[in-house]
Amino acid sequence: LPSKSVFRTVQDIYREKAVADAVDDREGNERQTVPQFVYDYMLTKYGLATLAEKNLVVLIRSLNRYAGEGSARVRLFTRFCGISKTEAHLPLDCASAVLAFL
Numbered sequence: 001l002p003s004k005s006v007f008r009t010v011q012d013i014y015r016e017k018a019v020a021d022a023v024d025d026r027e028g029n030e031r032q033t034v035p036q037f038v039y040d041y042m043l044t045k046y047g048l049a050t051l052a053e054k055n056l057v058v059l060i061r062s063l064n065r066y067a068g069e070g071s072a073r074v075r076l077f078t079r080f081c082g083i084s085k086t087e088a089h090l091p092l093d094c095a096s097a098v099l100a101f102l
Contacts, residue, residue: 001062003071009059010077013041018099034080034095 001009017037024031032040042052042059060083066074067084075084076098082089 001058003066006059006062006066006074007071010063010073013038013077014099016041017095021096021099031092031096033092035082038081 017032017034020037021031023029039052039056042056043049046052046055060081063074063078063081063083064085067078067086075087076090078084079087079090080095080098
């Protein structure tokens with residue numbers, strides 16, 4: 001994927017995750033982890049599991065590519081998703097703190 005598409009997708013996921021977290025908090029539900037949310041986001045966006053998973057693989061490859069090229073924004077997102085090849089996974093509470101500032 002082109003970098004603009006990846007950055008736009010990451011921003012959209014962050015925005016949608018913040019909304020979903022607010023709903024979960026209001027309704028007393030447990031928040032989804034970032035990987036769980038990203039999978040559900042892709043299912044909603046593409047409708048069919050096979051199509052969502054195919055596009056998720058493309059997104060993951062693109063995320064790892066741009067993270068390796070030095071994009072701090074993408075590197076942080078890969079850590080929230082647990083797919084960083086060079087850095088440790090960041091837990092949900094760290095993602096929640098970042099989302100609170102967006």
